[in-house]
Amino acid sequence: MSKIILIGSPNSGKSLLFNRLTGLAHKVANFPGITVDIGSGNLQALPDKQLVDFPGTYSLQAISAEEEVAVGYFENALCDPEVEQVLCLIDATRLEKSLYFTLQVIRDCERHGKPVTVLANMIDVLDKHGLDLDVEGLSAALYTPVLPISGRTGKGVDAVIAALSRPLPEAGVTRSHLTETPDAILRGEAHQLARRFGPRDDILIRTQHRLDSFFLHSLTGGVAxxxxxxxxxxxxxxxxxxxxxxxxxxxxxxxxxxxxxxxxxxxxxxxxxxxxxxxxxxxxxxxxxxxxxxxxxxxxxxxxxxxxxxxxxxxxxxxxxxxxxxxxxxxxxxxxxxxxxxxxxxxxxxxxxxxxxxxxxxxxxxxxxxxxxxxxxxxxxxxxxxxxxxxxxxxxxxxxxxxxxxxxxxxxxxxxxxxxxxxDLPFVLELPPYRVPxxxxxxxxxxxxxxxxxxxxxxxxxxxxxxxxxxxxxxxxxxxxxxxxxxxxxxxxxxxxxxxxxxxxxxxxxxxxxxxxxxxxxxxxxxxxxxxxxxxxxxxxxxxxxxxxxxxxxxxxxxxxxxxxxxxxxxxxxxxxxxxxxxxxxxxxxxxxxxxxxxxxxxxxxxxxxx
Ligand SMILES: Nc1nc2c(ncn2[C@@H]2O[C@H](COP(=O)(O)OP(=O)(O)OP(=O)(O)O)[C@@H](O)[C@H]2O)c(=O)[nH]1
Ligand SMILES: [Mg+2]
Known part of the structure; x- marks a missing residue:
């Protein structure tokens, strides 16, 4: 059975999409690090293909135990002939953060001849705020197809299934300049790409700040x-x-x-x-x-x-x-x-x-x-x-x-x-955005x-x-x-x-x-x-x-x-x-x-x- 890897940064919506595509019920929550183990299931629309849900990782250098699981499995998957392609999920509302990891994934997949499709998730949030993501521009810059989707509303999910059912290119994947690029340069590139093609995220951040100034305030936050x-x-x-x-x-x-x-x-x-x-x-x-x-x-x-x-x-x-x-x-x-x-x-x-x-x-x-x-x-x-x-x-x-x-x-x-x-090790926690549940x-x-x-x-x-x-x-x-x-x-x-x-x-x-x-x-x-x-x-x-x-x-x-x-x-x-x-x-x-x-x-x- 051919396998499809679903990878992405923590809290980008992998498990919700996985559940939508497989009909299974992996835990979904607005908190980074919810999935701690690899899980898999057959696609409902293409039952001969198996989708693999990963714990989120910030980069391909693992820090936490669940990242180690993900990175280790991913490295093995790149050499596994059963793995036919990789879906890399990014949070379109937090583009810069997701892109560094995405560039690493694309580079490593190119090295091993595995095709990647980037899924720009949470597109419903951008739509709601009237924000734009330049999908074509980003796709051209990444040398990779980019599909805008929403795991929550189901928008664009049909296009993902259609892409997965198309036969894979015979010659493997195109080789871009990324194949040889070291991590330090990729980080800078992620920043540039997010600025060029991403939405103006200050609109999204403003409401978040307002809520945080209440819920994280030493007095009101404690009482709340x-x-x-x-x-x-x-x-x-x-x-x-x-x-x-x-x-x-x-x-x-x-x-x-x-x-x-x-x-x-x-x-x-x-x-x-x-x-x-x-x-x-x-x-x-x-x-x-x-x-x-x-x-x-x-x-x-x-x-x-x-x-x-x-x-x-x-x-x-x-x-x-x-x-x-x-x-x-x-x-x-x-x-x-x-x-x-x-x-x-x-x-x-x-x-x-x-x-x-x-x-x-x-x-x-x-x-x-x-x-x-x-x-x-x-x-x-x-x-x-x-x-x-x-x-x-x-x-x-x-x-x-x-x-x-x-x-x-x-x-x-x-x-x-x-x-x-x-x-202790230092306490680092990425605060997820507030969302309507x-x-x-x-x-x-x-x-x-x-x-x-x-x-x-x-x-x-x-x-x-x-x-x-x-x-x-x-x-x-x-x-x-x-x-x-x-x-x-x-x-x-x-x-x-x-x-x-x-x-x-x-x-x-x-x-x-x-x-x-x-x-x-x-x-x-x-x-x-x-x-x-x-x-x-x-x-x-x-x-x-x-x-x-x-x-x-x-x-x-x-x-x-x-x-x-x-x-x-x-x-x-x-x-x-x-x-x-x-x-x-x-x-x-x-x-x-x-x-x-x-x-x-x-x-x-x-x-x-x-x-
Ligand atoms: N608005 C919106 N919210 C989404 C979408 N996809 C996922 N979410 C929300 O994002 C949060 C994270 O979803 P998960 O599926 O748990 O994310 P994950 O990538 O599996 O997270 P980890 O397992 O922690 O790495 C949840 O609150 C979801 O409801 C989307 O397309 N739109
Ligand atoms: Mg998950």
């Missing part, structure tokens, strides 16, 4: 940061509530109809307790995961996240990290696994290691169902100002910050104790995330709930949970969780959550389902409220879940990416102990106040 983060967590509750209620209502409605149809008592009990109460309890939280991913997507694509990274650089440095740790840490609020991959973009190995240590403490979406459940059980749902202010959102904000703060505290301590090992890719990404959550966690939850149900239902057919096999196992684990004020039912749920955190919700749902005896579905929150769980224990559970590293996949990826099994094991044991002790302290201290 906290307000945006607060609204993010508040909206998880406010915006997801109707969808969560709908899922809950639909489950109760179906349970009422399906369960009575099952003649066999055991089958009816299994369906009510394990499927509707157990698995159903977890499905209720899927809308929240969707909303969280969607809002983070909006913030990333607008360009705000890069500003947030800049604002956070100084505080992060105090804790031994760098502004470049911000994106991996923030991705960690969705899931630790992509976050660990995203940490490849951190150039300093020491800082990367510290970021690995903080990532599992970021409040990932698997924790969200647990947090939501406990917050909904203990905190009143009152809101004001149309849902912008509310106790539950505030509590969510608090527990999210608690997790992040613990992560930073640990990296701060480790970096101070270990000192020199974690010294692209809704469709963000929506697609959020749907994928929610779907992935259901399918991946769903399998584990189903298996564990099935096991818990069998253990809890037999040998006395659900008549007495305390005397079931599960009850007997529960009494073995109970002493471990007694110092947190938790009885065996919660102990068992915590135990199962080491498979994956969200299993906690499914297990509790099943246990309360068996205990509830009747077939009507009662929301898990109500079960918890009537289970006489003390406030101190609820808080201890929150703190325990905020710290403990209960995710097998994270441990596996951590060992792989850090090339050290020891690190993952040490983190697992250390965070478990810390979570346990912090839980006990919280339970005891709350006891002094609440009695």
């Amino acid at each position: 940061f906290f307000v945006i983060m607060y609204l993010l967590f508040q909206s998880i509750f406010t915006w997801s509530a109707p969808a969560m209620d709908a899922v809950e209502g639909a489950l109760a409605w179906s349970a009422d109809r399906v369960v009575p149809l099952l003649g066999n008592q055991v089958a009816a009990d299994f369906t009510a307790d394990a499927l509707f109460s157990g698995v159903g309890a977890f499905l209720v939280f899927v809308p929240q995961i969707f909303v969280l991913t969607f809002i983070i997507g909006l913030l990333e694509d607008s360009g705000y996240m890069a500003r947030a990274a800049l604002i956070c650089h100084k505080p992060l440095r105090f804790f031994g990290l760098t502004g470049k740790s911000f994106i991996p840490l923030l991705s960690g609020t969705a899931c630790a696994i992509p976050a660990i991959y995203a940490a490849r973009a951190i150039d300093s190995p020491g800082k990367r290691l510290l970021t690995y240590m903080a990532i599992p403490l970021m409040p990932c979406s698997a924790r969200l169902p647990v947090y939501s459940l406990l917050i909904a059980a203990f905190i009143p749902a009152q809101t004001a100002l149309g849902g912008l202010l509310g106790w539950q959102g505030l509590a969510m904000f608090g527990i999210y910050f608690f997790g992040m703060f613990c992560g930073l505290l640990i990296t701060g301590l480790v970096s101070r104790v270990a000192g020199q090992r974690y010294q 692209g809704f469709v890719p963000i929506l697609r990404n959020s749907v994928n995330r929610a779907r992935h959550f259901v399918t991946k966690a769903g399998k584990i939850i189903f298996t564990v709930t099935l096991l818990i149900w069998v253990l809890g239902y037999f040998p006395n057919y659900g008549a007495d949970l305390g005397q079931s096999w599960l009850g007997q196992i529960g009494r073995v684990v109970e002493p471990l969780f007694e110092p947190l004020g938790l009885d065996w039912r919660y102990g068992v749920a915590i135990f199962t959550s080491f498979a994956a955190r969200e299993v906690f919700v499914g297990t509790l749902g099943t246990i309360f389902g068996i205990e509830g005896a009747d077939e009507n579905m009662v929301p898990l929150v109500e079960h918890i409220q009537s289970s006489q769980l003390a406030l101190g224990s609820g808080l201890a559970l929150l703190v325990f879940f905020a710290i403990a590293l209960q995710c097998v996949s994270t441990l596996a990826i951590l060992s792989k990416e850090s090339s050290s099994r020891g690190l993952a094991l040490k983190m697992f044991c250390g965070y478990f102990l810390l979570a346990y002790v912090a839980g006990i302290v919280v339970y005891q201290v709350t006891g002094w106040f609440v009695g």
Whole structure:
């Protein structure tokens, strides 16, 4: 199969175009360094051709780890007979920056006889501001075809497909003066070409400056940061509530109809307790995961996240990290696994290691169902100002910050104790332009995330709930949970969780959550389902409220879940990416102990106040 390479500078829109041409869903965000690995897919219009998406690089001298991946792969690709041509993507709104790299690519392709087509992307932005790019002039000066396109609107994409379907010239590529030109001269040439053929970019820059003078200002920027983060967590509750209620209502409605149809008592009990109460309890939280991913997507694509990274650089440095740790840490609020991959973009190995240590403490979406459940059980749902202010959102904000703060505290301590090992390279971050976010890719990404959550966690939850149900239902057919096999196992684990004020039912749920955190919700749902005896579905929150769980224990559970590293996949990826099994094991044991002790302290201290 013939391959086509899609290369370009960071944040120029490669992945968005790649998704458009292949129908795949690589992550797209307005932040340089989002793609950290080579990915490929077949072109939808020309299925016999494979398109390869690259991490962005500023030049063909790699600096960061993901640039090394890209440059190394590119150099090999130039000698690979399967590679038929190269598409070099440039950001037409930032021409000079893209052109130096483009000239290097053209030169190296000429040397190896690989044809190049330059794609001038983001042409929709130029159109919107009435700016011009002299495509013919640029094409003649580069000795290479230049096609104006927009990955966002799809303009010019047909011309790209038409160009790719044309047979390649027999004689290879033309040789221009570039073949022998050294890098230093190419840099000057890029500047000249951008001035001669590029748009007047001061119009674009002016609005950007105005926004930056607000969002990067030491006072307004700081306040804006906290307000945006607060609204993010508040909206998880406010915006997801109707969808969560709908899922809950639909489950109760179906349970009422399906369960009575099952003649066999055991089958009816299994369906009510394990499927509707157990698995159903977890499905209720899927809308929240969707909303969280969607809002983070909006913030990333607008360009705000890069500003947030800049604002956070100084505080992060105090804790031994760098502004470049911000994106991996923030991705960690969705899931630790992509976050660990995203940490490849951190150039300093020491800082990367510290970021690995903080990532599992970021409040990932698997924790969200647990947090939501406990917050909904203990905190009143009152809101004001149309849902912008509310106790539950505030509590969510608090527990999210608690997790992040613990992560930073640990990296701060480790970096101070270990000192020199974690010294930094200079912090260099290119600020992307502010953009109106692209809704469709963000929506697609959020749907994928929610779907992935259901399918991946769903399998584990189903298996564990099935096991818990069998253990809890037999040998006395659900008549007495305390005397079931599960009850007997529960009494073995109970002493471990007694110092947190938790009885065996919660102990068992915590135990199962080491498979994956969200299993906690499914297990509790099943246990309360068996205990509830009747077939009507009662929301898990109500079960918890009537289970006489003390406030101190609820808080201890929150703190325990905020710290403990209960995710097998994270441990596996951590060992792989850090090339050290020891690190993952040490983190697992250390965070478990810390979570346990912090839980006990919280339970005891709350006891002094609440009695
Ligand atoms: N307005 C506009 N925005 C675009 C266009 N193409 C991409 N973008 C936006 O540019 C940003 C970067 O897009 P990506 O596809 O992630 O860029 P990339 O080159 O893959 O970035 P890295 O993987 O970080 O190197 C996103 O916010 C996209 O929505 C375009 O044609 N027009
Ligand atoms: Mg990309």
